[in-house]
Amino acid sequence: MIVNERAINALVIAGLVGLPLWALVMDEPFTITLVTRAVILALAAAGLNIILGFGGMVSFGHAVFFGIGGYTMGILAYHAQTYTALDLGAFTTGGTKSMPLIWLAAMGLSAIVALFIGLLSLRTSGVYFIMITLAFGQMFYYFAISWAQYGGEDGLSIYVRNDFPGLNTLQPIQFFAICFALLCIVLFVKARLTASPFGLALNAARQSGARVETAGLSPLRLKLLAFVISGAITGLAGALFADLNRFVSPSMFSWQLSGELIVLIIIGGVGRLMGPVIGACVYVALEHVLGGITEFWHVYLGLILLSIVLFARGGLIGLLTGKEGAHV
């Protein structure tokens, strides 16, 4: 049976709205938290999908930006909550508990680091690009482990969730609404971006850098801009994830997390607008359902991933719509 992709997208959005509302009525806050987790992971994977799905760049170190977003939140909130000064060299700040400010800082810092990593790594391609991004990921991971000031290997706990004007973020449904709204904004921007001349040129550069160059566009600049945007979005997701758990740890930088983000995209559909969202929902559902049955639930996830790679190259969306995904 072939299903229209727009119908699938609408169904997923309806499900993401309906399930938390149902959980609210049924007084099931844990379910709301579970959906919020899926939404945040979808946001992180949506960021990665910009470069992986549309730009053909397989970054195996995207957890760097997730971790930077998380630690930005953690450090700013820690100093604000403990009333201690954060010395940034040029100036000193008392941190902040304001979510919008934390998001700006997380996205800005992730973008700056993405610019630096991108400038070095985008001169390579294929397996070398994968290895360089992985190496950067490991560098940040081990730095976080040795950063004793902010918990080192044990991580850093934040006792109160940060503030958002006009909302009580400690209420799971209100925090979900914030995360869901941000996901919708990112998906909207991403849809506009991919249909813009920049998005089309990025897609073209994935097919042939030389051809794009003879059309007057620099593939390196196109990819770098996409990498920076992608890093900033994943950084935002990291800040939200840290706020959800009220905890940050070096595992946010781990290569396993980078791999999981890729898995989410493959499950949903590489290069599909809603691919990361579907992938994240399936992943979190499997984690919850299968994780409750056996601690070896990753085995089943592996089998599902294997089936998708072998029999549904366009992910679940490709399987339902009968269309293959982007070739990376």
Added chain:
Amino acid sequence: MSFLTLESLTASYGVSQALFGVDLTIDEGQVVAMMGRNGMGKSTTVRAICRMIPSDGGLTFAGGDLHRMPSHKVARLGVGLVPEGRRCFTTLTVRENLIAAARPGDWTFRTVTQLFPRLGEREGQRAASLSGGEQQMLAIGRALMTNPRLLILDEATEGLAPIVRQEIWAALQVLKSQTGVAILLIDKSLKELAAVSDKAVILERGQTVWSGAMAELSSDVSETYVGV
């Protein structure tokens, strides 16, 4: 002063030298045919002009030294390339192919589809699903959308049906008569080249061996170096 100037241009693929001294000048609005048998360096010359391979010797366009520029800057300076083998972006639609690299100027989606109405009819179709002739029109349209001052067509009619070839040659005539774009043409059809070109350059073993007005090209010369 010439628009594009190549003086004793040499180029190599690694240790293998392909160009040994190409001389070529194109004035603004001029149509120049570059001829020669297979493997004589025509496409390599094009690749050198577009900075897709390193080269030595004189290479200037609109007063600027192209040797100092990366490929995309040469294109931005106004050199539009229709590469050999069409090479459209297959996963993009016709419209997307055209607007992906569009730059401001007289050539827009509307004017390109006026020149090639078939592209307008198939604007929502993926490039991969087009016929060879339509892909060629798309490749020319894509180069025009960059609003070039010099358009280079490398074997633009190769492998196409006669009726499609006629359409392409007619479009080139329109470009010549109605726009001021200079054109460097590489093709094997001497008759059509003679009808549209002001000047001819013949390459033999990576060197310019004949250059002059198209009207002065004798059958002896063309038979000796081009084989027709």
